Amino acid sequence: MQIDDTVWLISGCSSGFGREIALCALGAGARVVVTARRVESVADIGESFPDTALCLPLDVTDAGQRRDAVARSIAHFGQLDVLVNNAGYGYVAAVEEGEEVAVRTMFEANFFGALYLTLEVLPHFRERGSGRILNNSSQAGLMANPGTGYYSASKHALEGLMEALGKEVAPLGIRVTTVQPGAFRTDWSGRSMQRSSRRLPAYAEHVGSRLDMIAAIDGKQPGDPRRAAQLFVQLATMEDPPPTLVLGRGLLASYREKLAGIGARLDAWEETSLSVDYPAGE
Numbered sequence: 148m149q150i151d152d153t154v155w156l157i158s159g160c161s162s163g164f165g166r167e168i169a170l171c172a173l174g175a176g177a178r179v180v181v182t183a184r185r186v187e188s189v190a191d192i193g194e195s196f197p198d199t200a201l202c203l204p205l206d207v208t209d210a211g212q213r214r215d216a217v218a219r220s221i222a223h224f225g226q227l228d229v230l231v232n233n234a235g236y237g238y239v240a241a242v243e244e245g246e247e248v249a250v251r252t253m254f255e256a257n258f259f260g261a262l263y264l265t266l267e268v269l270p271h272f273r274e275r276g277s278g279r280i281l282n283n284s285s286q287a288g289l290m291a292n293p294g295t296g297y298y299s300a301s302k303h304a305l306e307g308l309m310e311a312l313g314k315e316v317a318p319l320g321i322r323v324t325t326v327q328p329g330a331f332r333t334d335w336s337g338r339s340m341q342r343s344s345r346r347l348p349a350y351a352e353h354v355g356s357r358l359d360m361i362a363a364i365d366g367k368q369p370g371d372p373r374r375a376a377q378l379f380v381q382l383a384t385m386e387d388p389p390p391t392l393v394l395g396r397g398l399l400a401s402y403r404e405k406l407a408g409i410g411a412r413l414d415a416w417e418e419t420s421l422s423v424d425y426p427a428g429e
Contacts, residue, residue, distance in 0.1 A: 154228050322387075
């Protein structure tokens, strides 16, 4: 698939990964539906690419806006080839400090928004017999740490859903890839971050200090969103893209360490794991 033959729909393009992916895809010759909750925040992209960019309002938690964005995208460009589920944000707190409304609201954006936007696009992809779904997940979808448990839960849910979906739609010509970035220089740990107003002294040292560290590295993360955006464009045009892709040196090392630990625990508890099955022949 050639990039200049593709039409993209990208959620959450006002800043960070979404904005860079939109600019990179447009720069490579794709036609792109550039969306944001406040469409004026992406107006400059439409002005820079008047023939190939369509800027639309899209709050992924709004069913009407999801339907409208997909319908207008197809009506304007005649097709859709690539969906990028990028919209989302972080909410941090010790699990006991979590606020129910804030947690549910985050899940609506990070998980349900991606799910239901995908469901709007899938009938069109099935009719065409092709399509790419690229999900911008997180290292938190692979590993959970103190203070980011709720965010990790939303991303673990997305990872599980998209792993199953990828297996369901591959025979239909549709490919699904979920990308897990490590620490990248976006607004995630800065102005986009939401933090619980509840602060329990019991968690101040081993949770609160980690959250303060996350905030302190804002603007100093090693990952380059523009380089990551170029990989998204490559994934959209690969004949056989990977189902998952880890991004960043630090995350690669941490995840390998986690996998080694999992392997060691499986070996250590193998006899116990096997002891619960019926004996052979029974």
